[in-house]
Amino acid sequence: MQKDFHYYATYCAAYLAGYSHEESLAICYSAQFVDLCSATLLSKLKAPRSAATTQLQLEMMDARADKVGLQDITRIWASFHFLPYDLYAEREKCGKKYLDKYRLICKPNGDLVVETVNLAKDKSLQAAGVAMHVLADTWAHSYFAGTPSFAINNTNYHFYELIPDGFIERKIKFIHSTSAPDDFENSVYVNSLYQTSENTIMNLGHGRAGHLPDYSFMRYKYLPAWADYDEILKDNPKEYFSAFSQMVCALRYLRGDTDSFEKDTYDTEKVSPWESRIKEILIKRQGEAGACEDWKAFGEELSGCTIDDFDIDRYQDEYTAADPDAKDDTFLGKFILAALSQKSMVTNRIFKSGNKLAGYSIDYQKKGFRGNRDFLSLVGQRKGGGAE
Amino acid sequence: MNSGQRIKNILIGLLMILGSIILIAFPEDGLLIVAGVLSLSLFIYGIKTLIYYLTMARHMVGGRIILYIAVIVLDFGMFTMMMTNIPKMYIALYLLAIYAFSGAIDILRALEAKKYQSSAWKLKLISGIINIVIAILCVVFIGSTNMIVYLYCAGLIYSAVVRIATAFRKTAIVYIQ
Numbered sequence: 001m002q003k004d005f006h007y008y009a010t011y012c013a014a015y016l017a018g019y020s021h022e023e024s025l026a027i028c029y030s031a032q033f034v035d036l037c038s039a040t041l042l043s044k045l046k047a048p049r050s051a052a053t054t055q056l057q058l059e060m061m062d063a064r065a066d067k068v069g070l071q072d073i074t075r076i077w078a079s080f081h082f083l084p085y086d087l088y089a090e091r092e093k094c095g096k097k098y099l100d101k102y103r104l105i106c107k108p109n110g111d112l113v114v115e116t117v118n119l120a121k122d123k124s125l126q127a128a129g130v131a132m133h134v135l136a137d138t139w140a141h142s143y144f145a146g147t148p149s150f151a152i153n154n155t156n157y158h159f160y161e162l163i164p165d166g167f168i169e170r171k172i173k174f175i176h177s178t179s180a181p182d183d184f185e186n187s188v189y190v191n192s193l194y195q196t197s198e199n200t201i202m203n204l205g206h207g208r209a210g211h212l213p214d215y216s217f218m219r220y221k222y223l224p225a226w227a228d229y230d231e232i233l234k235d236n237p238k239e240y241f242s243a244f245s246q247m248v249c250a251l252r253y254l255r256g257d258t259d260s261f262e263k264d265t266y267d268t269e270k271v272s273p274w275e276s277r278i279k280e281i282l283i284k285r286q287g288e289a290g291a292c293e294d295w296k297a298f299g300e301e302l303s304g305c306t307i308d309d310f311d312i313d314r315y316q317d318e319y320t321a322a323d324p325d326a327k328d329d330t331f332l333g334k335f336i337l338a339a340l341s342q343k344s345m346v347t348n349r350i351f352k353s354g355n356k357l358a359g360y361s362i363d364y365q366k367k368g369f370r371g372n373r374d375f376l377s378l379v380g381q382r383k384g385g386g387a388e
Numbered sequence: 389m390n391s392g393q394r395i396k397n398i399l400i401g402l403l404m405i406l407g408s409i410i411l412i413a414f415p416e417d418g419l420l421i422v423a424g425v426l427s428l429s430l431f432i433y434g435i436k437t438l439i440y441y442l443t444m445a446r447h448m449v450g451g452r453i454i455l456y457i458a459v460i461v462l463d464f465g466m467f468t469m470m471m472t473n474i475p476k477m478y479i480a481l482y483l484l485a486i487y488a489f490s491g492a493i494d495i496l497r498a499l500e501a502k503k504y505q506s507s508a509w510k511l512k513l514i515s516g517i518i519n520i521v522i523a524i525l526c527v528v529f530i531g532s533t534n535m536i537v538y539l540y541c542a543g544l545i546y547s548a549v550v551r552i553a554t555a556f557r558k559t560a561i562v563y564i565q
Contacts, residue, residue, distance in 0.1 A: 040500065040501050043501075056500060058493070058496050058497045058500050059497070061493055061496075061497075062493055062494070062497050064550070064554075066551075066554065067393070068554050068557065091447075094447055095443050097443050097444060098443060098444050098447055101444075150444075150445070150448070151444040151445055151447060151448040151451065152448075154448065154449075154450075156449060156450050196453065196454060196457060198440060198444060223449050224449070225448040225449050225450075225451075226447070226448065226449075227449070228447075228449075229449055359560065360560040361560065362560045370558075370560065371558050371560030372558050372560060373558065
């Protein structure tokens with residue numbers, strides 16, 4: 001998913017869930033910021049680099065391909081963009097090494113998505129935004145894992161786009177030029193390079209399928225590397241609509257309108273009056289810019305207020321100018337706490353399942369504070385000294 | 389990283405530094421050792437690819453390609469190990485490729501960090517320039533046995549230091565309920 005959904009559609013979902021215009025802006029800003037908060041940016045802000053929620057392309061190319069480097073990558077991508085569906089999934093005749101990666105495959109409605117939403121309960125609006133990014137991506141990024149893996153994430157020549165006009169099947173041609181835009185007219189899309197090395201970043205997430213999972217109008221079928229030659233049909237308009245309805249449901253819970261958030265629940269009540277309008281935007285064959293315009297217009301119609309364009313620099317001065325003790329109370333300080341908290345929770349769950357791909361997790365309750373000091377701020381938050 | 393992995397990394401790092409010192413002390417015999425190491429690497433890569441096929445790739449769509457690669461690389465590794473003399477130029481070209489690639493990535497990273505106004509860009513730029521200079525030196529001294537050995541050792545020592553430094557990093561993530 002891209003800015004159209006993480007920023008503008010999340011604003012619409014938050015507003016429909018009952019948040020005010022200002023609150024909805026804070027939530028959608030945080031949801032979109034997850035795609036921009038890299039270690040490079042945090043280092044510029046002199047903020048904890050462990051709070052990174054994404055990696056720039058060159059950061060990944062620069063990352064060491066050793067165990068620690070791969071754990072860094074997995075922590076970020078599995079925690080924020082490819083939330084694992086079932087950490088205890090089984091598959092016959094497979095060794096642990098394969099299963100560890102297989103269990104990181106992302107799908108919606110796993111246990112971890114409920115934990116993600118619960119983690120944001122009674123926390124900041126920024127935490128709600130982070131949770132919405134993670135939830136929405138479970139729909140878009142289904143069937144790929146947030147760890148580099150040729151055996152799991154590779155795709156092959158059997159890749160077809162389903163064009164709605166008469167439901168034509170059109171073979172997709174992938175190219176590897178990073179500067180070339182995707183060509184919707186001829187189904188020519190940019191993807192990552194074919195490399196047979198298991199742990200190369202080219203095989204991270206949906207890189208081998210290009211940006212197809214990120215376009216709301218896209219319908220395609222292909223053979224995932226892990227699915228034993230079973231073809232998968234991905235209907236993005238349908239899944240994006242489910243993501244939107246589930247976001248409204250989760251946000252109503254976070255706001256206190258409902259008592260619990262459960263798997264496979266969607267807020268049809270709040271969304272149904274706008275269903276045809278939302279579906280119209282979702283199926284429109286257009287790039288990110290066009291989709292942003294349509295969602296923005298819809299959001300402004302809903303709230304009657306202007307939705308400011310996303311500006312990465314908006315809260316940076318506030319953070320850098322704040323005293324060290326007050327940083328956690330700034331907009332970005334609260335975002336950083338939410339990011340650390342989410343990363344800490346997902347890493348712990350992966351580690352507890354016996355899988356070391358995201359690294360080691362130390363339970364503060366049992367062993368006290370050891371390990372990476374960036375997470376010390378979470379102790380303050382737990383004791384009531386951090387951000388609300 | 390657990391304690392066992394930390395100790396293993398430190399020991400491997402120390403052995404790499406020790407090996408580099410020996411190579412620097414005896415550069416004339418060093419080239420043969422470097423050539424042997426490169427051939428052995430190919431052989432080990434073939435074995436590793438075969439293990440990768442058996443443990444991972446056999447479960448994937450189109451995974452048999454990995455089996456073919458493993459057999460070909462293994463065969464090539466065994467063949468090169470039987471050659472008594474690998475031309476120096478191949479070793480120099482190998483080093484050239486490694487350093488030029490790392491240098492280009494470092495410089496691109498530095499430019500990106502500068503764009504984000506990160507303070508780390510100067511260090512990255514210097515590291516990138518040094519790598520490019522070493523790559524150029526590989527071309528200039530393509531005929532000098534000693535220089536090729538020294539350049540190889542410089543890379544080995546760098547990897548060893550990074551490996552040891554990694555072993556001391558606090559990597560565990562703290563989970564707070």
